[in-house]
Amino acid sequence: MSPVAPLTSGPFAAPEPAATRQVTSSTGARLHVEEFGPADGPTVVLAHGWTCGIAFWAPVARALAADGVRVVAYDQRGHGRSPATPGRYSTQALADDLCAVLEAVLGPEQRAVVGGHSMGGMTIMAAAGRPALVRHAAAAFLCSTGARRLSSEARVLPVPGGAGPRGLAHRLLLTSSAPLGPVSSVSRAMLAYATMGPGSAPERIEACARIVHACHRKVRQGWGRVLTGLDLSEQVPRLTMPTAVLAGTRDRLTPLSHARELVAALPHCVGVHEKRGLGHMTPLEDPESVTDVLRGLVADHLKPSGADTAADVTKESR
Template sequence: MRATMPKALSALAEQVEGLFEVHRAGLRTRGGYRNPALNPPSAEHQVIDVRADDGARLRVHAYGPEDAQPVVLIHGWTCCLEYWNPQINAFAEQYRVIAFDLRGHGESEFGEPDQLDCHLLADDLCAVLDAVLRPGQRAVLVGHSLGAMTVQAWAGKYPQRVTDQVAAALLANTGPHSLVAETTVVPFFNRPLPLLNRMIPLPAWLGRNGLSARIVFPPVAAVRWIFARQIMSLAADPESIEFGMNIVRSCRSRIRSEFGLLLAQMDLGDAARHLVVPTTVVAGTADDMTPAVHAEQIASWLRESGNLVQFVLLPTGHLGNLEEIDGFNEILEQVLTSVRKPAEATG
């Protein structure tokens, strides 16, 4: 009996993990929202086989006409490609919309990386671009949060690729470094306190431990309110909050922890200067995760190099493209139109 116990427990653990995987997949692919923008895309998708340098399989989906202008969507921490449903639904008819899961997220494998950092994610982005772009094609890169940090790291590590593979970029709700030092997501820290007439910095150890904690998000009212208040904003539509929370809840707690530590330690320097293509920067006025001061710094570098198209502040929290779907899509449409017009003129 005792000899069979470990095998029995192992089998039970595998069954439980299997159930959790099914649950997480259900959260990612859930439909039935009144707002059709949030529902799974009606457009058919092509699954593109992509392997990272260490052999990890990355889940990559492509929507829309194969010969249309490619747009590559890169999600943020604890999210997945379904996070971009509002943009896929809006643009898949006219554009070749490509979205993928960062390693460890969604259905992409975590692999066995020697070191987990944004430079590794930059390598993964290379693998995706090489797989989805035909010779001579240049994509519009759209990154949110960690996805936009991946774009910055990629531009800094592979500057020779930027003008060859990218026509324009959009960076949303992101930063280059000092995330713990600037975040206002923890109440009373990194924000002016009138009674004390000073600002109390968030201790590095607290920020690091908070970002790397194996936090879970049970679907209860108090957690939903905290998520809305600290990650999004209380002004956001309840359905958008529900959608965003489902996406975040679908992430494995181990991945949330591993990548949270990555964010706490991340320092990309001024890698954004290497984005020598027309670049738009978007920030949220109520973004406590990555306050607008980060975007302002990135925008200033791009302005100095003459590559900043516009810097836009949306009245949102951290998940700007969910909270202001129409406003974000209008900005993205401007980027795509600016790329498509020269191509049509020469074609």
């Protein structure tokens, strides 16, 4: 059990799920999955980022569920209620897990909007071209993420000497297993500087800190090692479904250059959203903007329930 207590009230507390389930990935990882909103609504599947969890999507899930959207979110392996799988940290594992969730929560012909933040976006890229994603993803959403050169382009540590020394410093940061300890005023300030835009409200910083501090240090290190060597640039052109991109202009972990590189490589980009003043934790910093993008993808790319049946009836009556 994590010593960091989750928020239990307010807009950043996780809403009560309408359903929960356990999904087993092809590599044996057990994944905790939660659903929000009506079971018969259009579906959005969300993958969170490094050191986060289902709770990271709380304000987005709550807003979409209120709109009648079925929101499916899962804890990446080792995060939240999904136990760690030793020795199984890789981009292939990320893709395996996402595909397992899609197959478990969607019918054979059912489609969804699939969104990911940070490592969750990398998860979608890693799964590009896989039959499960091609079959089930009507549209995709890449939020505050990048495909390569994460260490060298990060701007968390102001290291002089160019990309080489800066990249080394960020690799050491990403792969550290040092315990974060309890949430404190110092850790809140450090986390806010590294991951959020200036002027983030205290309640948003608190929610972010509780989520990140709850991640086990060995899991943080294991996935950090994957991120330091990440190169999914050849996967991005394989994301042929309509894809929207959102990024903050003050993101120090995946600066805006990553989003612009994704946009240039995507075959079917349907929206670029550069949010002024936001950092890396955009779904917590500005859940309204993130929700609006997902809401638009649902409206544009998911047919209402019964639409196919109605169309077939019309054709047969002619």
